[in-house]
Amino acid sequence: MFNKLFGTIALSNISRRKQLVAIVSICIIISIFLFVLVWGTLDATKAGLKLNQERHGADVVVYPLESKLDDSGILYSGVAQSVYMPSSILDEIDNEYVDSITTQYFLQTLPGGGCCSTELELRLVGIDWDTDFLVKPWIKDKIDTLKDGEIIAGCNVDIEGLVSLTILNYPMTIISSLEPTGSFLDDSVVCNIGLLRNLAKINFPENPDPFSSITCAMVRLDKNASIDTYLDSIIGISANVISVTDLQIKLQNEIGMFSTILTLLLAVIMILCVIAISSQFYMMIHMRIKEVGYLRSIGMTRSQLFRMFIMEFGLIGLSSGFFGSLIGMALIGPMINWVRSNLTMPVSVVDIKFMLIHLLLGIVITLMLCLISTIIPLIITNRLSPHEMITKGEL
Amino acid sequence: MFELTIEKVTKQYSGNDYQAVKSCDMKIKSGDFISIQGESGSGKSSLLLMMSGLLPPTSGRVLWNGESIYDMSDNALSIWRSKNVGYLFQNVQLVQALTVRENMLLSRSFGNDPTLDIEALITLFGLEDEANKLPSLLSGGQRRRAMIACVLSRDPLIVCADEPTNDLDSVWASKIMAILNDLKKKDKAIVLVTHDSRWITDDQIQYVMENGELNQA
C-alpha cells in the first residue's frame, strides 16, 4: 500500500513539474553521456594497448622512408597506404641478433572501383605464411596453410555473412577471422603474399615490381639480444625503424596522462552535476515542504521520506541516465575510430560485452549521482521540525 | 490507559523577544476532553504543537507514560506520533498528489488499525462524492472534513484539534464536535483549541490561555 501510494505521489509530482524535471533530466543526460563516452574510449584504448603489448610478436618494425605515417600510425592506424621498399633491405637488417624476419606486402582496393564485390575500401595484407609470426597467434581457427584465394578477415572488417567475394577480380574465400588485435590488422584482410603480388602486378602496373618489394618487415630478435644493440647495428639503413617496445611505453605514458586529465575532468563534471542536481532536487522538495511537514506529522520517518523521494528522483534519474548512457554508447564507436585514425592509438574492439558493461557503468553512476543528490537536500530539510516545515511552506 | 504530561513547557520562537508559551503544566489521560480557550496570539497552537511532538519546546518536558518524547530518537518520535497523536491543523494539510481516499489509506497505513473501515469514515464525513477527487478540487469545508477523516483513519489515542470547526457551516460544525465527543467513549483523549465558546461544555476540563500563560478555568 505504502509503496503504491509513494509511486502515485512520485508520478503525480513528476508530471506536475515538467519544467524542473526536464532541466534535471538534461543535466543528467549530458553528464552521463560524457561519462560513458570518455570512460569507454579510455577503456578501449587501454585495452587495445594491453592486447598489443601481450601479443605483438615483433620487436622491431622496418618500413619505407616514404611512408607518410608516423611510427604509431604504422602500427595502429589502419590508414590505407601503398608505399614500398626494395626487398634487398632484408639483407641489411638481418644479422646475428635476429631470430626471425617476416615480410608483408600491402595493397589497397579501390572503393567502388568495380573490381570487388564489396564497396568497402579494404587494406589487403599479404603475409608470408612460412615465416609469419605476427598474424598467426590471432587467427581464430586452426589453419595449416594459407592458399591462394583464401583470406582471413580482421575483426573490424565488415564482411560478415559473406563466405566468398571477389577482390581485384579474383575470387576469394573467407576461411577464418582474427581476434581483436588493437592494431592495423583489425581493419585488414589477410592473404597470401604471393597472390597479392600477382594481383598488384595486374591491377597496379605503375607500382614498383611487387616481386622485389615489400611494405614492411617485422623482426623478432634473439632472446639474448638487446633491442638497443640491434638498433645500433642497423643504423643508417634506408628505411624507418620502430622499436615496438619503446613505442608501446611511449604510448602507455601518453594514455596514462590522457587518462589522468580526463578522469580529473570527469570528476569536476560529476561534482558540478551533483551540485546542480541536488539544488534542483532541493527546490523540488521545498516546493512541497508543507506536504513533507504534514507527512512527518502523521508519522513518516526520515528513512520513509528518503524512500519516497528516491522513488521520484530515481525515476527521473534512471530514465535520463539510461538515455544518456545510450547516446554515449552510440557515439563510442565513431569516437574510437577517430582516436584510432587521428591520435593513432591502439584501440580494442567494441563488442556487446563492452557496450553492456559501460551501459551498466553509466546506470550505476547515475544511481550514485541521484542518491547523493537526494541525500544532501534531505539532510538540510530534515533539520526542521514538522511544524517548521509546515509554516515555511505556508508563508 | 495512557498519560501525557506537560511539564513546565516554554516556547520562545527564534527572533522573538517574548515567550509564546510560558512554563505550562497539564495532564491528559484517556477519556479526557480538554478545551483550551484564548485570544488570538495567546499561544494555544504553540502549546498544542509541543504536546503533539511536532515542535520541540525551548524548555520543559513532554512525558508519555513517564518517558520524555523529545529525548526519543527521531525515528521513535515519528512512530510515537503516528500511533498516538492525531493533529487537526488550524490550516488544512493533505497530500496534494493523492485523492481523498488515497490520503486516508496513506494515513491508515501509519496508524493503529490496518483494517479500519475507510468507507465508513467517508460516509460519516459525507465525502462519498469527493473520495476520488484531489484535495485541490474540494471546497474549504470539504477539505477540512477530509483532513479530519484522515486523522481518524489512524485511530490515534489523542486527538489534538486546533480550531476544527473553521471553514464549516454550523450543521457540519456540530456534527464534527459530536464525533469528537464520541471519541471519549472509546477511551481516547481530545484536546480542543477554540475561541468559539459555543463548543465549551461543562463536562470538559477547561483551560484558558492568556499571553502564553495557561490557567484552569
Ligand SMILES: Nc1ncnc2c1ncn2[C@@H]1O[C@H](COP(=O)(O)OP(=O)(O)OP(=O)(O)O)[C@@H](O)[C@H]1O
Ligand atoms: N513560527 C513562528 N515564529 C515566530 N513566532 C511565532 C511562530 N508561530 C507563532 N509565533 C508567535 O507565537 C505567539 C503565539 O502564537 P500561536 O500561533 O501559538 O497563537 P494562537 O493562540 O494559536 O493564535 P490563533 O488563535 O490566532 O491561532 C504569537 O505571538 C505568534 O506571533
Ligand SMILES: [Mg+2]
Ligand atoms: Mg492558533
